[in-house]
Amino acid sequence: ETGVTQTPRHLVMGMTNKKSLxxxxxxxxxxxxxxxxxxxxxxELMFVYNFKEQTENNSVPSRFSPECPNSSHLFLHxxxxxxxxxxxxxxxxxxxxxxxxxxFGQGTRLTVV
Amino acid sequence: xxxxxQSPQSLIVQxxxxxxxxxxxxxxxxxxxxxxxxxxxxxxxxxxxxxxxVSEKKEGRFTISFNKSAKQFSLHIMDSQPGDSATYFxxxxxxxxxxxxxxxxxxxxxTQLTVWP
Numbered sequence: 001e002t003g004v005t006q007t008p009r010h011l012v013m014g015m016t017n018k019k020s021l022x023x024x025x026x027x028x029x030x031x032x033x034x035x036x037x038x039x040x041x042x043x044e045l046m047f048v049y050n051f052k053e054q055t056e057n058n059s060v061p062s063r064f065s066p067e068c069p070n071s072s073h074l075f076l077h078x079x080x081x082x083x084x085x086x087x088x089x090x091x092x093x094x095x096x097x098x099x100x101x102x103x104f105g106q107g108t109r110l111t112v113v
Numbered sequence: 114x115x116x117x118x119q120s121p122q123s124l125i126v127q128x129x130x131x132x133x134x135x136x137x138x139x140x141x142x143x144x145x146x147x148x149x150x151x152x153x154x155x156x157x158x159x160x161x162x163x164x165x166x167v168s169e170k171k172e173g174r175f176t177i178s179f180n181k182s183a184k185q186f187s188l189h190i191m192d193s194q195p196g197d198s199a200t201y202f203x204x205x206x207x208x209x210x211x212x213x214x215x216x217x218x219x220x221x222x223x224t225q226l227t228v229w230p
Contacts, residue, residue, distance in 0.1 A: 099215040104156030
């Protein structure tokens with residue numbers, strides 16, 4: 001275990017559903033990230049939070065809504081998703097000031113039907 | 114535009130062989146180059162990393178070779194084992210932006226390595 005825990009591990013949702021992904025890190029890190037991993041594509045950075053403040057939104061559609069209540073927890077709220085949003089969603093955290101050392105969770109495998 | 118180009122997409126070697134995975138970049142502002150290893154059902158895990166002022170770094174059976182002038186870097190796995198079968202990602206860290214101290218990691222597309230016993 002890397003110290004970054006994601007739940008649920010698998011999620012199947014309809015296009016009209018609302019669901020949330022949860023990430024918790026036990027490493028005392030200040031920065032947390034959401035990445036999207038699709039087959040045959042590079043990892044795509046979605047959001048970055050540093051000391052609970054969102055510092056980056058990488059042009060992500062508004063149907064994805066992040067929330068960072070504290071430095072240890074990160075959520076990704078999902079609503080009215082499309083089938084092309086099916087992917088592995090990875091949470092990561094880092095401590096070092098430049099974010100060099102990123103630790104990833106195991107991911108949530110999301111399927112939109 | 115893909116910031117980090119990785120090849121090959123897949124690689125098959127016999128046990129004991131030395132697979133080599135190559136990456137190239139264009140942005141000279143990148144200043145940290147990690148490699149991640151990902152097993153099925155797991156998230157990527159940091160394997161080894163190098164800074165551009167070093168030409169080679171070795172950790173156990175894993176070696177990064179870095180060519181700053183060519184803007185290329187590669188991962189070599191010595192005496193490869195079936196347990197090394199995984200997907201490997203190279204990455205490059207870009208400079209901070211937007212008032213943050215955090216740089217952004219740009220990843221290659223990944224190389225699926227299979228090591229036959």
